Amino acid sequence: MLDRAPLPRQRRLWLDCLIATRMRDLTVELQSPEDPVDRQALIEGMLSHHAETYGDPHFEPFGLFLRDERGESQGGLAGRIRWGWLYVEILWVRKELRGQGHGSDLLERAEARARSQGCVAVHLETGGSLALPFYQKRGYEVVGVTEGFPPGSRQHFMRKWLSGQEPSDRVERPWTPVDAEVGRAAISYSNGNLPVEAFLELARRVWARDYDERAAAAALARTMNISAWEGPRLVGSVRILSDGYFFATVPEILVDPDYQGRGIGRELMRVALTVAPRGKLFFGAQPQSEEFFRRIGAVSGPVGMVIDATGLR
């Protein structure tokens, strides 16, 4: 049990002296740039302070990287999800590749990830006025301005409600990421990196056959890949092939046979529609999966056809 009786004066002086000595033992070190390990310790300290004050932020940092055929980075987005808000820390595309839709694609993918995690909003900062119309066109509104930073200009603080408007219950509603929701327990959805080994393991469980790993990796690199995970196990995936504007199709959707009938296919398609241009997907359904697509709301479109090079007359 703690002794809370006041300390005698002499002992108090001795304690003060000890604390002062300890304080004198501390040093302040300037690092420029800072050591990533020390920086991480700061982040963790701050996160645990925030968790004590506002509840668990379910902090999830993520990056989306635009790579060329040599795998070199040509741009990307760094995002952080906290308390159901996505903070876009960095969005950058190499100068030569601007004006080709890569920035909006990265932003849309980040928003889709935030939606799939149950986030309500996105916030970000942008200096100067150059990028302002880019964000405004995509539904971001200015909620604050700092004049004179950068010099001669201003910093804009921007926000976008992911459902199009402020949710009425957002202040009262405690946020938890979707994978913690009842009914979808332990399944988390991602539109980030899909490792080829995990994808082929899933594909073999659904359609047992030989797959060329290198060719499969190249195919995955060309599509947007939404995946469903139970811990480290890939239990479902849907790939979207799109020209980014007119058209998007689904090469395949796969759900692990042990996990079918639990709503994973429906959720994968819901997330897929958030990244498809104009929220539309055109695809051919195999006879055995037609009913699934109908159940989730797909309707018959133009009749699908296929032509094989050997059959060309």
Ligand SMILES: CC(C)(COP(=O)(O)OP(=O)(O)OC[C@H]1O[C@@H](n2cnc3c(N)ncnc32)[C@H](O)[C@@H]1OP(=O)(O)O)[C@@H](O)C(=O)NCCC(=O)NCCS
């Ligand atoms: C088709 C597939 C993706 C469905 O995934 P799933 O996670 O099992 O589907 P869900 O649990 O989200 O099902 C959603 C609805 O469709 C129904 N459904 C799913 N598969 C069905 C099927 N084969 N036949 C009839 N209904 C089906 C479900 O009962 C559910 O209906 P409800 O909302 O009325 O309860 C999955 O079965 C699969 O991977 N199959 C093998 C690969 C394949 O054929 N892919 C499609 C062609 S690329």
